[in-house]
Amino acid sequence: MRTWGPLTAVCLGTFMLLLDVTIVVVALPDMARSLHASLSDLQWVVDGYALALAALLLGIGAAADILGRRKVHVAGVALFAAASLLCGLASGPGMLVAARALQGVGAAAMFATTLPLLGSVYHGRQRSTALGIWGAVSGGAAAVGPVLGGLLTEGPGWRWIFFVNLPVSVASIWLTLRVVPESRGPRGMRIDWAGTATFAGFAGALTYGVVRAGSDGWTSTAPTASFVLAALALAGFVLVERRVAHPLLDLSLLRKPAFVGVMVGALAFNGVAFGVIPYLSIWMQTVLGMSPVRGGLTLLPLTGASVVVAILAGKLLHGVPARLTIGGGLLLIGSGAFCQAVLDADTSWTMLIPGLVLVGTGTGFVSPSIAGAALAAVPQERSGMAGGAVNTVRQLGYALGVAVFGTVLTSRMQDTLPHDAAHTLAGGGAGALSGTFSEHTLRAAFASGLDTASVAAGVTGMIAGALVLMLVRTPRPATGSATTGAASAEKAAAARG
Structure with a gap:
């Protein structure tokens, strides 16, 4: 013990x-x-x-x-x-x-x-x-x-x-x-409350704007006001971080192409890999009639491939540059998203399996190496900050992915269904619409929405993967390889501890 x-x-x-x-x-x-x-x-x-x-x-x-x-x-x-x-x-x-x-x-x-x-x-x-x-x-x-x-x-x-x-x-x-014993960081540190508040304001306003755009339209008052507020909060965050003695994020790190590339990859990663999954789950249960257990089991091709590839990558890809594991992994995730855009009114969920396996394979490459790549791209004394930044943008990317792809989904559904019906269907209300629209119409509308959201995810993954391959050129392969997720985390922990 x-x-x-x-x-x-x-x-x-x-x-x-x-x-x-x-x-x-x-x-x-x-x-x-x-x-x-x-x-x-x-x-x-x-x-x-x-x-x-x-x-x-x-x-x-x-x-x-x-x-x-x-x-x-x-x-x-x-x-x-x-x-x-x-x-x-x-x-x-x-x-x-x-x-x-x-x-x-x-x-x-x-x-x-x-x-x-x-x-x-x-x-x-x-x-x-x-x-x-x-x-x-x-x-x-x-x-x-x-x-x-x-x-x-x-x-x-x-x-x-x-x-x-x-x-x-x-x-x-x-x-x-x-x-667990108590521990603290170096003495003399101060909490950047202003930076915390402005970043939270930026992230919240941006996500809220995207969600409201899906129901109100991109040019309506609420989304527009939210995007303006997000821009002001981001500007405030930049001003604060440039002036405080102990910033949450040292903005000089953004002058390093490798660090920027990793941040782009981290932002896209969770959103592209997992942002469409909540709507797939709703489709499987409310349109296809699956039980919750079966709905969860249908995602095993993704999670299983991710775990297996992560284990194998750790053993077989020692020394492979992070730009290849992260950039290549994002390209695989983007390809997997494209492969999921094959649904129609009569399609079985099994058509998703190849795409889910590709997404899981890409995830297995990206997840273990992305933190290590961020740490390798910055000086030793900034490793803790870099590790925190990676985790932050990954979660922000997931939140934005769910919001953006939900908006794309419902916008596409409105080519077939009225506005309110499209939102009801996407929110799991297929049963409430069954007396108004035929089953074929509802299945076709949801399938077309999922296809369009998957294509949007695929494009995002491809662009992010290409940017990572171009920007991340760290000449330290041992640190950036897929095998060094734990070693890189150790570096971050040591810097913070």
């Missing part, structure tokens, strides 16, 4: 927070029926969590260096548990979305302190082993999420995807307080 207790405590928290990124996907149709939720409500159930996690990750990480990492981590787990309880007790979509955002705040506190805590406890070979196990747990959470979500939704009900967090949170807090 003395040796591996801290790793167990940290991994429990990491597993929960990453599981909750994907576990809700297969429960969305049941949530919509139970809470009478709209499409935009469902988008915010997914995005509220990812957005809060992305917006606060860097700021809370800096605060933890001052206040104490174990203290902040435990507070994050407690907040996550309380928010999970509120999610499970939600009586309407507004309460659920608010509770999901609160979950994201707790998750940010947990995620921001994970690597520094491990780095303060483990050293040398033990640290590499611990970080390797932590990486495997992180990947496993994403793979287990849809299947566990399906089992809980079809069994005791969707609310249990949140209630299950409560006993795990209690165990995590007890173990953390018992076996």
Whole structure:
């Protein structure tokens, strides 16, 4: 316990927070029926969590260096548990979305302190082993999420995807307080509250604008005002970061093409690979009539390929430059998205399998190496900042992907259906429309929307992959290879610890 207790405590928290990124996907149709939720409500159930996690990750990480990492981590787990309880007790979509955002705040506190805590406890070979196990747990959470979500939704009900967090949170807090020592960052640091606030304002306004554009139109008042607010917040963030002594993000890093390339890849990665999946789940359950368990199992080609490729890449691709693993992986993900654009009114879900396997294969290449590539592109003293930036833009990319591809989906559906009917269908309301439109019409409309969203994801992945191949030319292959995710994380933890 003395040796591996801290790793167990940290991994429990990491597993929960990453599981909750994907576990809700297969429960969305049941949530919509139970809470009478709209499409935009469902988008915010997914995005509220990812957005809060992305917006606060860097700021809370800096605060933890001052206040104490174990203290902040435990507070994050407690907040996550309380928010999970509120999610499970939600009586309407507004309460659920608010509770999901609160979950994201707790998750940010947990995620921001994970690597520094491990780095303060483990050293040398033990640290590499611990970080390797932590990486495997992180990947496993994403793979287990849809299947566990399906089992809980079809069994005791969707609310249990949140209630299950409560006993795990209690165990995590007890173990953390018992076996994880307190640690802090260098003295003299200050929290960049202004940077945290302006970045959160930018991310929130941008995502809100995209979601509202899907229902109101891109040129209507609410989306336009949101985009203007996002631009002002971004300008404010840049001004703040240029003037504060301890910025969340050193803007001089953006002068390095390799770092910019990795950030572009990280932003596109989660959105392109996973941004269409919530709508695939809604289509499978509400249009094709699948159960939640079967809906979760249909995603196994993606998650299985991702886990297998990540393991094999770690053994076989030692020394391969990160530009090839990340850029090539994004090209595979983009190709997989294109291969999913094959649906019509009579298509079986099995037509998606080749595309899902390609996306999973690309994910297996990108995920283990992207953090290491960011760290290799910056000076040693900026490695902690770079690692935090990668995690931030990955979660922001997922939130934006869900919003953008949902807007694309409904816009395409409106070629066949009226505006309100398209949004009802995309939000899981196929049953409510069955008396007005034929089954063939509904199936054709949803399929065409998914095809268009998949094409948009494919184009995004291809562009991002090409940019990574052009910009990321780090002459340190050993650091940037797919095998060095744990070593790079160790570097980040050491820099923060």
